[in-house]
Amino acid sequence: MRDAEEFDAFYAASAQRVLGHLSAMIGSRADAEDAVAEAYARAWDRWSTVRECDSPEAWVRRVAYRLAVSAWRKTVNRLRAHRREIAGQQVEASGVDHVAVVSALRRIPADQRRVVVLHHLVGLSVAEIAVEVDANANTVKTWLARGRRALAAHLTDDDDYQRTGGGNSHGA
Structure with missing residues (x-):
């Protein structure tokens, strides 16, 4: 239970920041959202190791970046982004x-x-x-x-x- 609470706190404190960083690095918020979600899932799977890193946030950002720049991953993300329904979503100015x-x-x-x-x-x-x-x-x-x-x-x-x-x- 302690692991879940610790990871939840880490995620809550860093996810939006990492998403913003990755979006700026790769130029696509949709691709960044997918890569960041996958990176946090991998961090959770390896939390006992990731928590011991000098910077777990840097670990997640690095994994997310590697995922986002994969040619195959980009293709899948672009297809998903085109298929998303945008009706009813508010976009921040x-x-x-x-x-x-x-x-x-x-x-x-x-x-x-x-x-x-x-x-x-x-x-x-x-x-x-x-x-x-x-x-x-x-x-x-x-x-x-x-x-x-x-x-x-x-x-x-x-x-x-x-x-x-x-x-x-x-x-x-």
């Missing part, structure tokens, strides 16, 4: 900034997107990211620097586009 950041994240390479999200949204250090993504710290630093530059360029392009009336810098 997203702010302009949120939409711009998510759009820009989708436009940068996956490795860069992943480390940018882990660093800036999750709050992990370069060393922690290196462990989570199984890469050396210098590689993470490179992806992070390139990701920031690419993200900034996409966000600046979008801002310039809106300021100039749809890309027309001559006002005509």
